[in-house]
Amino acid sequence: MILSRLRNPAIGLALGRVAIGTMAVTAPRTGARLFQLDPTANPQLSYMTRLFGSREILLGVATLVSSGNAQRGLVAAGIAVDAGDALAALDSAQAGELKPSTGVLLAVPAVAAIVCGAVGVATLGRTPAETLDEPA
Numbered sequence: 001m002i003l004s005r006l007r008n009p010a011i012g013l014a015l016g017r018v019a020i021g022t023m024a025v026t027a028p029r030t031g032a033r034l035f036q037l038d039p040t041a042n043p044q045l046s047y048m049t050r051l052f053g054s055r056e057i058l059l060g061v062a063t064l065v066s067s068g069n070a071q072r073g074l075v076a077a078g079i080a081v082d083a084g085d086a087l088a089a090l091d092s093a094q095a096g097e098l099k100p101s102t103g104v105l106l107a108v109p110a111v112a113a114i115v116c117g118a119v120g121v122a123t124l125g126r127t128p129a130e131t132l133d134e135p136a
Contacts (some may be wrong), residue, residue: 010120025054
């Protein structure tokens with residue numbers, strides 16, 4: 001049961017949210033640099049990074065401890081948040097607030113999270129055999 005849950009991309013995504021969120025809250029300057037942002041030039045960035053981190057921890061933990069429709073709803077909420085993150089990254093790059101390469105660097109994992117969430121929400125609560133038995 002536990003192994004089949006861990007195989008679901010939505011569960012892996014939730015674990016990733018907790019890990020990234022914890023890093024963002026506990027080491028916001030490191031987190032900002034990981035995302036190619038400059039916390040030295042913008043000291044307020046640590047505050048914004050902690051906001052991001054607390055959101056990620058909440059979404060991740062809530063997804064992990066929930067089940068059924070509640071869990072699917074939380075994954076869907078995460079998909080919406082990730083879509084907003086991707087759009088914000090691309091918009092900021094287009095507006096010249098981020099280097100284009102940084103905008104892409106920030107958008108790609110958000111789009112990957114959308115895909116993982118969508119696949120995960122479609123298969124949450126189903127056994128691997130049920131997923132494989134579906135007609136193509």
